[in-house]
Amino acid sequence: MMEQIIHVQNLKKSYKKRKTKEVIQAVKGISFSVRRGEILGLLGPNGAGKSTTIKMICGLVKPDSGIIQINGINNQEKRLKALRHISAVLEGNRNLYWRLTVRENLEYFAGNRGFSRKAVTEQVDELLDEFQLKGKEKELVNRLSRGMQQKLAIAVAMLADSEVILLDEPTLGLDVETSYEVRELLRKVANEHQRTIIISSHDMDVIQDICERTVIINNGEIVTNDKVENLLKLFDVRAYSLTLGNLLSDNQQTLLKKKFAIYQYTPDTYQSKLEVELAKSEEIYELFDILKLARTPVEAIDRKTVNFEQVFLKIVKGEQQNEKLKSS
Amino acid sequence: MKSLNLLKANTRKEYIELKRYLPNTIALLLTFYIIFLAMFAGIQVIGDPSTQDANIQFVIVNYIFWYLSMMVVQDIGWQITNEATQGTFEQLSMSPMGVWRILFARLIALVAVHFLIVVFLLYLSMFTTGQWLNIDVISLLPILISTLFSMFGLGFIIAGMSVVFKQVQAFLQILQFILAGLVFVPVSVAPILAFFPIVKGVDLVRGIMIDGITLSQVAFADYMILLFNAVFYFVIGLVFYLNCEKVAMKKGLLAHY
Structure with missing residues (x-):
């Protein structure tokens, strides 16, 4: 069995609405683990609580209760130590300095994690090559296409030298070709660089294509935690x-x-x-x-194949119907 | 070593941005210079001729300090507000170095990068007015460093407010007048002002640059007040910022604008 790199246990978070003072329970006691080297899809409809969960793992939001361990380190007790093992692309191209060039961005973010320019030069060159950004290294970020900006944001996360990379909507707003390129990159990052990747996305093709397992959250609770393959079989x-x-x-x-x-x-x-x-x-x-x-007469029988989008919708809709039944 | 790399990275970023947006930097300098000229003209036209020289010297020192304090204290607020809007602040918040260290590095970087501008403005002001002040670097340096620490403390307070409230632009506009008050009002008006941030430092700098006193002539009590202010405001600022960060994390404000 592979070692767990992220362990989330009974995580809870609620917010108070500013105007009405109504308390919203964004996350209601979720628990899951991520194994080293795994690509996990964290899914859910809008407002399900997945972004809050991701931000709690990243140490950006403090949970009301529960435990998050990153590489065995409790991220509430030793936040900065835990952050050494994690990097994220949460806002895509918005996570970059648009007034700096491609190389300057890479070097600046590396510097902010305590690495010297000299120490990362080789790694920066490799990443520029790998992410097909070599010819654009002196280009200001605001002059790059969205796809290139997205690639750069992932490269910045890679340069952090962390075992875990969290990606929120990595293919949002990308054309088909670039989306495919980003998918291939992520696969490469996981396989060749042995990184653990957690992806939150509404693009079910991406999830079906690259994730080994998915955790589906709805109304702040986990409704499914299974391998993509199993879920597809189950409905298929x-x-x-x-x-x-x-x-x-x-x-x-x-x-x-x-x-x-x-x-x-x-x-x-x-x-x-x-x-x-x-x-x-x-x-x-x-x-x-x-x-x-x-x-x-039966002339043909075909087993209908379902794609992951249908599986996701069925799980989420089924859960919503259950909720309605419970409340009625 | 890691902290040094952090400082280098942030100094380089400040320098690149200042250089890349040179027209903006020049416009900023011109604005400051024009305002200075207006003040200079004001002293000459309506000021008391018997104290004209002293007044001009007083204005030069205060004005340069005002520029420096604005660049340090106000700029960090603008930076956080802008970065929270752009989405880069959450990346900074995920650094294992801690945001406060990044902000501290930026504050030092801002001083380092703007130091050349400050020196240029100082000589330009002296050249324009014909009032050549005493630039005793040995005496000025320790006082300047101590004063900068209380400025950094103020910078942390502004940073903390920006992290929690985000829309602090209006306050940042007002802040420049608060800073002007701290810099321009002499300690002689009310001795208690010596315990306000920046005030004692500017007072001692005026003593060196205008009255020509040396470090050895500065009273021990003045040193103590200066040192106390440096430590007190830096610690208060840092503690305030760290608490604001905790509040922001609890309310989920660290990554949202």
Whole structure:
């Protein structure tokens, strides 16, 4: 088993609204761990509490209660020591000095962590090469494209020489090509530089593509903490798309409606489409029993593949429905 | 060593920005010079001719100190306000060196970078007025350093306020008049003023530059007051800033504008 580098236990944070003085519980006792070298996706709808969680891990927000350990160091008791092991890109290009050049930014931030210019020269050169910023090193940041600014912000975080890098919306506002480049960079950062990465993003393609595991937060609570692969499987195996050679009878449609909560029927004289989600995999037999009633020919069966965006929406919506049921 | 690297990085940044935005720096200098000329003209036109020379010398020293205090105390407030808006302040807050050390490095860097401008302004003022003051570096240096520490203390207080309240621009505008008050009002008006930040330092500097006294002629009590002010205001400022940082972290203000 890989060693845990971040350990979050029973973390709570509430804020008081300025005008109404109403107390909002942003984070309600969440616990999770991140293993060394892992790429973790921290997801949730807007206002779920993920940014507050990230900022508490970064030592920017003090939790009301709970423990955050970074490389075994409690970040509330020894904040500065814990910060040695962590760096972050929280506001993307806004985290840079726009009046300084690419190289000056890298050197300045390294200096702010106590590194001399001389000590980081080689590393700066390597990063400029790796992040394809070599030709732009003397360019002022405000003259760079958004994609380049984003790459530079990640390079700055890399130069911090910390084991953990936190990224909030690393591909926000980037075009498809640059988003892909940033994704590849992050993968490289994790694999070749052995860094632990925590990504918070609404871009589910990025999460599905590079994260090994996701923690989904909703209403300040963790609703899922599992591998991306497992979540995809979980939702994938139960959804089927059937191509039928006939129309379904009224009786069959009534039975389907009764039996399966989520199904979609698109009638067509030659090729009808039936999409069914099964609560249990054994329910497939009952589906075939219904089709057998009118000897409906089944021309093809496809297991519907779900992408991570659908999985995320289902988890979050399911959780919201549960909340509604609880409150009613 | 790490602290030295931090200081070097911040001095370099201040220097780069000052050099890169040279027209802005020149405009700042010109504004200061024009205001000085207006004061000089005022003394010549409506001032008492018998005390004209003394008044001009008094204005030169005070005016230079006012410039320095504004650059140090006010600028750190502007920097934090701007950085919080831009989004770079949260990066500073994540430095394992601690924000207070970065701010301290910046305060020193501001003094170092603006020192050349201060010297230039001083000689320009003396040249313009024809009043050549006593520039006794050996005597001036320890007094200046002690005074700078109380200025840094004020800088930390302003920094703390900026971290918590963010929109302190209006206060920063008022601050320049408070600083002018501290610099221009002589201790002789009320002895208690000696315990206010900057005041005693400027008073002693005036003694050296205008009256030509040396370090050995400065009373022991004056040294003590100067030293007390330096330590007291620096510690008060730092403690105030660290508490403001705690409040900002608790309320989640460190990263938000």
